[in-house]
Amino acid sequence: MYFSLLKMSVSIDNFLKAVYVLGIEEGKKVTGSALAARLGISSAGITDMSRKLSRKGIVDYSPYKEIVLTETGKLEALQVIRKHRLWELFLYKVLNMDMADIHKEAERLEHETSIELMHRLDEFLGFPQYDPHGEPIPSIEGLLPDESDLIPLVEVNEGMRVKIIRISIREKEVYEMFQHYGIKPGIKIEVIRLFDFDGSMEIRIKGEKLILPGSLVTLILCKEGKNVHYGDQ
Amino acid sequence: MYFSLLKMSVSIDNFLKAVYVLGIEEGKKVTGSALAARLGISSAGITDMSRKLSRKGIVDYSPYKEIVLTETGKLEALQVIRKHRLWELFLYKVLNMDMADIHKEAERLEHETSIELMHRLDEFLGFPQYDPHGEPIPSIEGLLPDESDLIPLVEVNEGMRVKIIRISIREKEVYEMFQHYGIKPGIKIEVIRLFDFDGSMEIRIKGEKLILPGSLVTLILCKEGKNVHYGDQ
DNA sequence: ATACAAATTTAAGCAAGCTTAATTATTTTT
DNA sequence: AAAAATAATTAAGCTTGCTTAAATTTGTAT
Structure with a gap:
């Protein structure tokens, strides 16, 4: 059973999510400037964060090299994404929020969601596999459904x-x-x-x-x- | 219809809530040390925050005097409390969380709850007036039910x-x-x-x-x- | 291969929200 | 009313997560 040993912050969560989505979901090269653009912060901020997370063992990084998630970092990113997508589904299906608004709301809630709350939400929603945008919800173990037919x-x-x-x-x-x-x-x-x-x-x-x-x-x-x-x- | 014009932070929200609960709900004198104990920060931190919120017009304060919420501050505190209690009810009644856990969870979610989300949650819960502990949920206008019979x-x-x-x-x-x-x-x-x-x-x-x-x-x-x-x- | 452009890093600095330690007010006790 | 105790404030400093500007490295084009 997953549970995080590291103290994460909103900034770290968002950074990891950005690295994951950019590198793994979108298959692009994770450059500093791409991250900076996605996160809306300066490149200097990216360098800072990369160095810090590298020290913590969450990403692999050395100056001028590409930023890559370690296994720990990847699992952490997947948990944040899991929380995000569970919330999106909840907001859309249960609270009937406008599809155009759910992303921003979930973006805030995802960082304040304990493992216990995540489980309960998952159960209440009937252990869903996809969010309202059709994005897959990673399992607690960080697994994703097969999507080779897409x-x-x-x-x-x-x-x-x-x-x-x-x-x-x-x-x-x-x-x-x-x-x-x-x-x-x-x-x-x-x-x-x-x-x-x-x-x-x-x-x-x-x-x-x-x-x-x-x-x-x-x-x-x-x-x-x-x-x-x-x-x- | 209520909506906040001031940019609040988690620390400010918690400070206002503490002043409200201590002063109005519990009827105690809002001293620096009582606030410090409740919020788990030092007295110096209380002084800092008081001066800052006074400048913003959210509390009335001058050195060595009691801290009192302005109308704006009181309304803001009531909105945070409203969000908190709506979440508590949701966590208990909908997600079946343990009563002993809901306070801490709501404490985190309350700060990441937009007005829109608050409305939807309220509607989904059937416009409740009390949370699972029996505490009244303030209305959007900041009104509370009559409780003279308690x-x-x-x-x-x-x-x-x-x-x-x-x-x-x-x-x-x-x-x-x-x-x-x-x-x-x-x-x-x-x-x-x-x-x-x-x-x-x-x-x-x-x-x-x-x-x-x-x-x-x-x-x-x-x-x-x-x-x-x-x-x- | 060199020169230029683009990307990245370094350096210095800032605001928020704290801390501790020292100082000053206020309150209580005698 | 003075002394002692308690409470609040000030001063200095820390961490996080940023910023801008300057310096450096890397990549690209000729």
């Missing part, structure tokens, strides 16, 4: 019909754009045409055709066939 | 039968003592004898006689007659 919308061929599984966004503003288009996890669409020059995509959704900007297309993951796993229904 | 257990005469309405505790350890005696809001007891020398009290609870230490007696508020208001049932 494909980025960008890679879907013209003429194919797919189900939207996940929309990876953090910003309320962006979420509101998706709401405007009627796009959310669980919805089926047909890809009519991909405009290579900027990644925009013409799709059919609920019988209507529309053009989805490239900037939104890249945020969507989908799946062929009929299985859904959004919200676990 | 009497401290210490003042109850020998031979009287009363219903326990409220047990004012913060510490898990103390709560566990009450659990041991089977005492909680909603329970009826008969006062058999009051031992003046230390305030201990012999009572009958569920047919059994027992002696309740004076230190516990002073934490109980009760009511004659048959109306309950614990948890709003």
